[in-house]
Amino acid sequence: MKPVLVKPLLVKPLLARYGTAFAAVALFVFFAIAARNFLALGNLVGIAKHISHVAILGIGFSLALIAAELDLSFANVCSLAAVTTGVLVHRGIQPGLAVLAGIGVGLGFGLLNGLVVTLLKVPSLIATLAVAAIANGLAFMVTDGVSVVGRWPTGFTSLGRGEVFAVPALVWWMVTVSLAALFWLKQTRGGFRLVCTGENVEAARLAGLPVKRIKVVALTLSGGAAGLAAVLLTASLSSASATMAGDFLLTAIAAVMLGMTMFEPGHANIPGTLVGAFTIGMLGNGLVLLGAPYYVQDICLGCIIIGSVAVSASALTRAAFDV
Amino acid sequence: MALVDTMLALRGIGKSYGAIHALAGIDLDIAARDVIGICGDNGAGKSTLIRILSGAEQPSEGEISIDGQAIAIASPATALARGIATLYQDLALAPRLSIAQNIFMGAELLRGPPALGLLDHRRMRDAAAALLDRFGLGGLDMNRPVSDLSGGQRQAVALARALRGKARIVIMDEPTAALGVAESAEVLDLIRRLHGEGVTVLLVSHDMEDVMAVTSRVVILKKGRKAGEIETARTTARHLGEMIMSGVVG
Numbered sequence: 056m057k058p059v060l061v062k063p064l065l066v067k068p069l070l071a072r073y074g075t076a077f078a079a080v081a082l083f084v085f086f087a088i089a090a091r092n093f094l095a096l097g098n099l100v101g102i103a104k105h106i107s108h109v110a111i112l113g114i115g116f117s118l119a120l121i122a123a124e125l126d127l128s129f130a131n132v133c134s135l136a137a138v139t140t141g142v143l144v145h146r147g148i149q150p151g152l153a154v155l156a157g158i159g160v161g162l163g164f165g166l167l168n169g170l171v172v173t174l175l176k177v178p179s180l181i182a183t184l185a186v187a188a189i190a191n192g193l194a195f196m197v198t199d200g201v202s203v204v205g206r207w208p209t210g211f212t213s214l215g216r217g218e219v220f221a222v223p224a225l226v227w228w229m230v231t232v233s234l235a236a237l238f239w240l241k242q243t244r245g246g247f248r249l250v251c252t253g254e255n256v257e258a259a260r261l262a263g264l265p266v267k268r269i270k271v272v273a274l275t276l277s278g279g280a281a282g283l284a285a286v287l288l289t290a291s292l293s294s295a296s297a298t299m300a301g302d303f304l305l306t307a308i309a310a311v312m313l314g315m316t317m318f319e320p321g322h323a324n325i326p327g328t329l330v331g332a333f334t335i336g337m338l339g340n341g342l343v344l345l346g347a348p349y350y351v352q353d354i355c356l357g358c359i360i361i362g363s364v365a366v367s368a369s370a371l372t373r374a375a376f377d378v
Numbered sequence: 379m380a381l382v383d384t385m386l387a388l389r390g391i392g393k394s395y396g397a398i399h400a401l402a403g404i405d406l407d408i409a410a411r412d413v414i415g416i417c418g419d420n421g422a423g424k425s426t427l428i429r430i431l432s433g434a435e436q437p438s439e440g441e442i443s444i445d446g447q448a449i450a451i452a453s454p455a456t457a458l459a460r461g462i463a464t465l466y467q468d469l470a471l472a473p474r475l476s477i478a479q480n481i482f483m484g485a486e487l488l489r490g491p492p493a494l495g496l497l498d499h500r501r502m503r504d505a506a507a508a509l510l511d512r513f514g515l516g517g518l519d520m521n522r523p524v525s526d527l528s529g530g531q532r533q534a535v536a537l538a539r540a541l542r543g544k545a546r547i548v549i550m551d552e553p554t555a556a557l558g559v560a561e562s563a564e565v566l567d568l569i570r571r572l573h574g575e576g577v578t579v580l581l582v583s584h585d586m587e588d589v590m591a592v593t594s595r596v597v598i599l600k601k602g603r604k605a606g607e608i609e610t611a612r613t614t615a616r617h618l619g620e621m622i623m624s625g626v627v628g
Binding site: 243 | 484
């Protein structure tokens with residue numbers, strides 16, 4: 056009897072869609088075997104909590120990318136929103152209002168990005184870098200470069216440190232934001248139009264879509280995600296500083312890029328971003344458990360970004376990275 | 379002189395890009411239920427004229443009126459709202475999106491309260507299949523991405539999108555350029571059917587045989603200006619070609 060061979064035609068799309076996810080599973084198995092305590096429940100929950108900020112920021116970045124725009128300001132906007140929230144809480148403002156202010160700062164700077172890109176026609180790469188510089192300056196202005204620390208209301212910190220049904224609040228936030236973004240993109244007219252605009256802006260315009268407004272919405276949502284991540288970061292760490300989210304820039308971008316190599320190859324997508332964030336969190340955690348020096352993580356991040364973009368643009372996915 | 383039952387009228391339409399005049403002084407009267415050919419060599423201004431009528435670009439000068447009322451076609455959305463649908467030469471499709479998604483881009487079918495904006499995927503798939511049935515493609519999987527389709531099938535998807543609403547005027551820019559003989563015949567047959575249904579069609583084509591087959595009148599553009607117009611019954615494909623080359627109509 057002839058051996059049954061899997062047709063290459065079937066393997067290729069499978070590899071393109073799920074190859075990176077399989078690699079992530081293989082990495083998980085490797086750390087489970089090689090790193091002691093990796094599989095401990097506390098460690099896995101720790102990874103999930105650690106990546107929640109990255110995932111939320113990454114989802115915001117993904118929304119901008121799906122609309123074919125870049126948002127390189129989210130980390131600085133996140134820091135500014137965090138210090139705004141922190142300063143307001145410490146000045147005795149109701150925590151609820153401070154939270155709204157933090158998210159509002161994110162939305163406001165996202166809107167600013169959108170207006171600069173669509174009205175002033177500044178490419179988003181440049182516009183968001185410039186807005187990042189403005190946010191960074193304002194964050195130092197608000198804090199005088201001093202971290203906001205001290206006693207925080209329990210009602211506020213529980214946003215980041217609490218638990219619901221024995222699951223950390225941060226994980227709930229991450230799951231909720233992911234599901235909301237996924238539902239919006241796949242099941243609603245607004246999300247569908249965002250996808251259309253990113254897929255072919257001219258076709259979307261000729262179909263009567265208000266593409267400028269849609270791009271503004273995408274960048275505003277990215278800012279809003281940065282604002283939410285800022286609140287959760289401040290609540291979970293009980294501190295806020297002008298540079299606190301700086302490290303998340305590369306990490307979140309790497310998560311999104313890694314996510315672009317799976318599920319919808321060559322395109323930013325929410326499940327991919329989530330798996331990308333978890334893979335990066337797992338990699339960092341596993342490396343620490345194996346005793347690797349701290350700088351190895353940065354080297355890995357850089358390699359992940361280059362590798363992911365290369366895979367996205369490769370013949371495997373036939374989808375050029377085009378932003 | 380304006381026709382008695384003019385539906386769409388253009389007066390002195392011009393379009394300039396800096397010092398370049400892509401279109402100048404175009405006057406045109408189009409009657410309801412007419413099928414007009416718009417012909418011209420490359421650079422004649424056909425695409426610019428189409429983009430102005432479809433709202434993709436604004437004229438630098440001139441006036442457009444529908445049913446005797448001057449209107450501004452400020453955007454493609456305005457054109458669609460006015461009943462002007464356009465099939466673009468490059469088809470303007472999003473390759474990764476499905477057939478149904480491409481057909482209903484900008485005119486999504488919803489379920490539940492409209493304010494929620496929830497997409498009705500099933501209804502869009504069914505309606506897309508019904509629209510494509512006109513081209514014998516109703517059996518296609520409406521979830522297939524457009525990038526998987528042949529040139530003719532993509533053309534059909536773009537046509538289905540142009541015809542999804544209640545268009546009064548359909549503009550077709552080189553609708554048979556990428557098609558084989560049988561598919562081209564289907565498109566021409568569709569134009570005849572649209573005419574029968576009372577739709578006005580503006581056909582831009584380099585294929586003189588196509589123009590001769592379905593139009594009643596041909597407008598010839600030359601270097602951004604209207605060289606003239608002639609009734610199709612009074613000319614031949616070869617004669618049309620000669621007029622396009624020379625810019626002398628008659």
